[in-house]
Amino acid sequence: MVDKDRFDTVCDMVVNSVATREGIGTLSEKTLHSVLKNYYEPDNSKQEIKIGAKVADIFNEAGIIEIQTKQFNKLRGKLSVFLPKHPVTIVYPIACCKWICWIDETTGEVSPRRKSPKKGKPHQIFVELYKIKEYLDNPNLRLRIVMVEVEEYRFLNGWSRDRKKGSSCSDRIPIGLEEEITINAVSDYRKMIPKELPEQFTTKDYSKIAKVSITLAQVSLNVMCSVGVINFVGKQGRLKLYERGYEDVV
Structure with missing residues (x-):
């Protein structure tokens, strides 16, 4: 069940934390990942739990929750260990609406935000699911596609004349939760x-x-x-x- 008010509260808590105030993109854990982890499990004692030789983002009464913003191939090792014994939910955020802010690395100046014409689609998860196809029919695997509005901070360090093409992302800060799409069984892919x-x-x-x-x-x-x-x-x-x-x- 989507709780937009609580999501907003968690966003404020994380973004206004001491670590975040020290500078955009200086967190060891990116802001979007941190917000989602605290949204799905506010109890810190249930976060970063070692299970065997692997560490789960969240381990609670519902099972294991892994927040994965990209590179599902890196989940292979965890899925091999977790799935035989525990329900595993992979949370994958997609920016349905994105605002871009540019950071000048020399001056530290941040530009006013501008809305990107690109809108994320739930189908983007398939690019990542292709990397773990052999696990998708496991009855212990669940997916949660989280459609969010984000502010994306990028460094002006690209190869083009305006330094934007090929630039690197500093951080993505969520500013709103729009929708969740759950896949709890193979039949749910029909959605x-x-x-x-x-x-x-x-x-x-x-x-x-x-x-x-x-x-x-x-x-x-x-x-x-x-x-x-x-x-x-x-x-x-x-x-x-x-x-x-x-x-x-x-």
């Missing part, structure tokens, strides 16, 4: 299949209706095929043809 799709559809159809790039559509369909919520049924010209999987997928 990622637009209802407007025909019975049989191509990658191009999915791209157009889901409003994602062809590349992201290809990865999304690859992952959903691997868990069985859609099936590859042949080709339509040069394009692969898919249909929804059987309703008994659990």
Whole structure:
């Protein structure tokens, strides 16, 4: 259940902490990760818990929660250890709305924020899920896609004339929680299949209706095929043809 008020309270607590006031991007743990960890488990005694040779972000009565902002491939070792014995929820934040602030490394000056035209989509998680496909049908694995509004601070250290292209990110600070999408069983991946799709559809159809790039559509369909919520049924010209999987997928 989304609790936007409590999320805002946690944001204020983390952003206004002493560590954060010392400077943007100086935290050893990035702000977005820290906010999410404290939002899902405010009790510090249940954070950073050693289980075997691995350390879980959160371990409480609901099981293990891992906050992962990128690079799901780094979760492989933890999943191999955790999943046989515990329910594991991977929390993945996506910026549905982003404000950009630029930091001049020489002067320390921070520009006024400007809204990015790019809007994140829940389907972006498939790029990461592709890296852990072999674990996705494990009944102990759950996913939580968290759509957030963020302020992103970037250094003016890129290779282009305006120093923006190729620049590095200093920190992402959440300023609002919009939506949570939960996948608690393989059948829940159907949430990622637009209802407007025909019975049989191509990658191009999915791209157009889901409003994602062809590349992201290809990865999304690859992952959903691997868990069985859609099936590859042949080709339509040069394009692969898919249909929804059987309703008994659990």
